Amino acid sequence: MLDIRLFRESPDTIKANLKKRGWTEEEIGIVDTVVESDLNWRKSRQEVDALKHKRNVVTEEISELKKAGKDISDKIKAMGTLNEEIKKLDESTKSFLEKRDELLLRIPNLMHESVPMGKDESENVPLRYWGEQSEYEFELKSHQDIIEGLNQGDFELSGKTSGAGFYFLYEDLVMLDLALSRFAIDNLRSSGFKLIEPPFMLRKKAMQGVVDLADFENMLYKIENEDLYLIATSEHSMCAMLMDKVLREKDLPIRLCGVSPCFRKEVGAHGIDTKGIFRTHQFNKVEQFVFSTPDHSWDEHELLIKNAETLFQKLEIPYRIVNICTGDLGGTAAKKYDLDAWMPRQKEFREVVSCSNCTDYQARKLNIRYDKPDGQREYVHTINSTAIANSRAIVAILENYQQDDGTVMVPKVLRPYMDGLEVIGKR
């Protein structure tokens, strides 16, 4: 969430940001409502503080009188009515604050100036391209057909057991999945990232600090009768793991490499991706996550996207980097790059990596701060990026590395992780 001080000092900054994000004038009115409830709270707070001060003074007097052995019944009587007033006023003060904070949670992050203006994903801006798109002399197959044709997985069985959006993978594709994880892990660890296997479920309090409110409805699976949600990425666990902590500046940046399955409801997802493994309710992913000082978070953001690019370059899969525009940027991020891999069969670039700087938006919700040498205490910045989203990387490999006989070459860098296997054939 945003700093309440910004609403007091510069509400127009927030309004301009909302406008860029495509909010209507009416929706932008929420900013004034926040300012108003903040004023109400502060006013009410001052009144109740004055009464509490009075109470503390009387308490002190009673203590003195009692020591002196004098009568205190008058004082105690006055205290009764005072306490009633305080209780009443305390409740309304609390409700003003709750209203303010509830509204505050609905207001998205301030965007970086380099985020391009645009109404939706069609106006995202490609920044650079890498790799050469191969020429194919034969008719390319979809990744689903390749998987089923080679008997390396099954979607009908998973449909029966679990519904659409799940998959069974067999043999070489399982090994490929594991190889991708290990490939990404080894690269990140050698760059100094700390390897983490996190909890796959989080309490609401922790989850709320990391995600948008809407995500609870559209993305997250809840465990029945428990205060637990399945993570949709290890970003969630890694970000929440330091909630309520005060870090030291010398320990920053903290660079983490998370490995976990990801669970997503994908409400609203429909159409071409219903079959196959491109968009699923469950997949494995290696994630980069950084806690940084505000001064360095933009450097870290660039570092993470570079790391992701390095992985795809080593996999020899053509891609482009896209700067996500104002109208398509999620509420938590201040700026986001996508890495879109070239899919020769679909003849288009598809998102396989997403890299966001959330600045202090998550840190403020989770209360993650750091001590500066001058004694000041500030919120950290959080930056996250996919390293490899395995199922999507597999799709990219199947599309790019397929051969005319229906088999698929294994990218060279993955072969050491697959007992030297060079070609995925029929099982």
Next chain:
RNA sequence: GCGGGGAUAGCCCAGCCCGGUAAGGCGCUGGAUUGCUAAUCCAGUGUUCGCGAGAACUCAGGGGUUCAAAUCCCCUUCCCCGCGCCA
């Protein structure tokens, strides 16, 4: 799941029995002193409100008793030890 012990500031820890408004240490910051460093000494070091003087809050979270709660009572969460169950 059962029994016992815990949760206090960035970290460690006292106070709880016996209610009177968070002590001390470490670390960090500033200052003094000193060829330099170290050591030593002094001061500061939770959150919020207030232009300010100042004030309120803060002892895992919530409720209660009381003029007054870190302290007494109840509920919840988490951690540790033992038992049980278990990949």
